Amino acid sequence: MKTIAIIGGGTGGVTAANKLYHNLKDEVERNLVKIVLFDKKDYHVFYPGLLFYSLGLLDEEDVLVKNIKDLINPGIELKIEEVTEVNLDDRKIITVNKKEYSYDYLVISTGVEYNWERIPGLRGNMLTFYDLDGARKIRNLLQNIKEGTTIVISVTKLPYPCIPVPMSFAILLKDLFKDKINVIYTAPVAPEDFIEEIFNKKGIEDRSPLIVESVTKNSIKFQDGEEIKYDLLIGVPPAEGTNLAKTLPFSSKSGWLTVDRNTLNPLDYNEVFVIGDATDFSGIKTIASAVSQADVVSKRITEEISGGEAKTKYDGFVSCFIITELGKAVMSTYNYDTHLPYSPPSEFLWNFAFRFHKIYWDYIALSSP
Ligand SMILES: Cc1cc2nc3c(=O)[nH]c(=O)nc-3n(C[C@H](O)[C@H](O)[C@H](O)COP(=O)(O)OP(=O)(O)OC[C@H]3O[C@@H](n4cnc5c(N)ncnc54)[C@H](O)[C@@H]3O)c2cc1C
Numbered sequence: 001m002k003t004i005a006i007i008g009g010g011t012g013g014v015t016a017a018n019k020l021y022h023n024l025k026d027e028v029e030r031n032l033v034k035i036v037l038f039d040k041k042d043y044h045v046f047y048p049g050l051l052f053y054s055l056g057l058l059d060e061e062d063v064l065v066k067n068i069k070d071l072i073n074p075g076i077e078l079k080i081e082e083v084t085e086v087n088l089d090d091r092k093i094i095t096v097n098k099k100e101y102s103y104d105y106l107v108i109s110t111g112v113e114y115n116w117e118r119i120p121g122l123r124g125n126m127l128t129f130y131d132l133d134g135a136r137k138i139r140n141l142l143q144n145i146k147e148g149t150t151i152v153i154s155v156t157k158l159p160y161p162c163i164p165v166p167m168s169f170a171i172l173l174k175d176l177f178k179d180k181i182n183v184i185y186t187a188p189v190a191p192e193d194f195i196e197e198i199f200n201k202k203g204i205e206d207r208s209p210l211i212v213e214s215v216t217k218n219s220i221k222f223q224d225g226e227e228i229k230y231d232l233l234i235g236v237p238p239a240e241g242t243n244l245a246k247t248l249p250f251s252s253k254s255g256w257l258t259v260d261r262n263t264l265n266p267l268d269y270n271e272v273f274v275i276g277d278a279t280d281f282s283g284i285k286t287i288a289s290a291v292s293q294a295d296v297v298s299k300r301i302t303e304e305i306s307g308g309e310a311k312t313k314y315d316g317f318v319s320c321f322i323i324t325e326l327g328k329a330v331m332s333t334y335n336y337d338t339h340l341p342y343s344p345p346s347e348f349l350w351n352f353a354f355r356f357h358k359i360y361w362d363y364i365a366l367s368s369p
Contacts, residue, residue, distance in 0.1 A: 002033050002305055005093055005103035007083050007244070009039030009068040011364075012109030012276030012290035018367040019298035021073045024305060028075050033305060036101065037072060038093065040082035044068050045132060048287065048321075049357050051165055054129035054138040055172050063357040064132060071364050083244055088269060105301050108257065109276045109290070110245055112161060114237040119156055121215035126154070126233045129169065130161070138234060145232075147180050152220060152228055154235035155187035156212045159256075159282035164332065166236055167195050168323035174202045175326035184228060186210040186220075194342070198324055245278055256280035261336065262313040264297055273297040281316075287360070288319040321353035329353045 004020055006013045017037045027033035043065050052058035069078055081095035086106065093101045114130065116123040127141070128134040153170045170185045183204045190196065190208040199206045210222040219229045240246075241255020250258045250266035257274040259266050261281070264273045275297055276290035293314055300310035316336030321329045329349040333340045343349070 001031060002027075002104040003102060004033065004035050004105045004107070004301060005101060006035070006037045006107040006109065007039075007086075007093070008109035008111060008276070008278075009037055009041075009044055009072075009078070010109060010111050010276065010290075011287050012111075012278075012294050013037060013039070013107065014044060014068065014071050014364055015291050015294035015367055016107050016109065016275065016298050017072050017076045018364070019295055020301060021076050022367065023298055023302040025075070027305065034077065035075070036077040036079060036103075037068070038079045038081055038083050038095070039068055040080070040096075042068055042080045044071055046357050046360055047130075047161065048165075048353070048360075050129045050132065050135040051169055051172075051323075052354060054135035054142075055169070055176060056139055056142060057172070057176075057354075063361075066361065071361075085247065086244070088249070088272065091271070104271060106272045107294075107297055107301075108245070108272065108274045108278055109294070110242045111277045112239040112285075113242045113255070115240045116237050118238045118240075119212055119214060122156070122212075122237060125215045125217060126156075126235050126237060128235060128237055130236055141232065142177075145177060145181060148182070149180070149231045150182040150184065150229065151232045151234060152184045152186065152230040154185075154212060154220060154233065156235060157238040158188050159285060160236045160239040161277050161285040162287075162320050163283060164195075164320060164322040167191055167199075168321070168329075169234070170204050171198060171202065171323055172326055174204050179203075184230070186212070186222070186228070195322070239277075241278055252280055261316065263300065263310070264293055264314055273300070284316065284318050286318050286320045289317060291363075292317040321349060321356075323350070323353065 006017050020035050024033045046064050049064045083093050084096050085094040091103050127138050129138050155166050170183055174183050185206045187208045188211050213223045214221045219227050221227050245251050245257055246255040257278050258280045259274045275293035277285040296312050296314040299312035303310045319333040323329045324345040327350050328345040330342045330345050
């Protein structure tokens with residue numbers, strides 16, 4: 001019996017589990033293969049919806065969160081237990097309750113954690129729509145926003161999930177509240193020229209590149225000595241790999257996991273794979289890349305279990321929406337070799353982005369036949 005353990009029941013983990021089940025259904029039914037999925041919580045969040053939800057554009061909270069057990073095939077074992085240690089030499093997972101589980105193959109898809117303490121004053125002063133709780137708070141505050149409010153939207157550190165999202169947020173915020181509010185945007189790198197043009201046209205003041213040093217109740221200070229006053233500070237706190245990721249020998253100081261860019265294996269551990277936001281790939285932390293990597297990993301494991309050689313490779317596929325105005329969007333699609341030209345902003349792509357949750361839930365559930 002071969003055991004495939006997957007840590008993380010988010011986009012990458014659930015997709016990998018379902019695809020592995022699909023590829024190895026016969027072997028699972030004949031007890032030759034076991035697929036075990038671990039998550040520390042029993043629910044799965046659809047993150048792109050938080051953008052629209054925090055701005056009051058999307059109302060239904062039930063499109064944002066679903067139980068992991070409803071997204072996976074019943075033939076997959078689900079363990080709601082936090083993994084606290086991976087013993088790579090003995091091929092064992094240890095959970096918070098000190099339970100041990102052996103594996104033959106391991107897929108790590110643990111996503112990111114936000115390190116609020118990294119910047120003095122950040123916690124308690126910055127709000128984020130990068131988690132559900134923060135999105136709810138922003139949504140409530142925006143309902144009673146006063147004339148003349150200055151909102152600073154600040155990206156604190158690179159890399160972070162889905163690069164265009166804070167820019168899309170700034171654009172939608174200005175379209176919704178127009179001259180009632182002032183919007184200032186800062187990030188460690190300046191946005192692409194075409195976004196800069198949209199910012200200029202809409203009156204969004206871009207002060208990038210700036211690196212946040214500290215935050216107080218009404219001002220944000222940057223490493224070059226600049227200071228910006230705000231009434232409301234919304235942004236992306238410093239994203240890092242998880243505490244579990246930081247314990248692994250192939251982790252960077254910030255917890256990003258270094259893997260081969262095509263096979264997704266860490267050096268010296270061909271039975272281990274890392275996918276999704278947990279990898280040290282920057283600019284590749286999106287749903288499309290997590291799903292594509294889950295596909296590659298499930299094929300590589302299937303190829304080996306079926307007695308062959310693992311041949312399938314990840315090509316660096318990324319695709320994500322950029323909102324260009326309320327009702328219009330473009331798609332950014334690239335891989336390691338090519339960046340496709342942007343299509344003109346369209347209502348079609350806006351509808352695709354706005355209703356993406358329908359495709360997302362169906363796709364994730366559909367990859368579980
Ligand atoms: C606000 C926002 C908007 C976004 N918009 C888009 C978009 O428009 N398009 C797009 O393509 N992408 C978007 N993204 C990015 C996309 O959501 C992520 O890239 C994707 O969810 C990454 O999947 P993942 O499996 O790596 O991590 P996640 O989906 O975050 O899953 C990680 C899972 O691991 C679990 N876990 C962590 N540590 C442990 C542990 N020790 N033990 C057990 N379980 C553990 C967590 O509980 C979690 O369930 C957005 C992200 C955000 C935050």
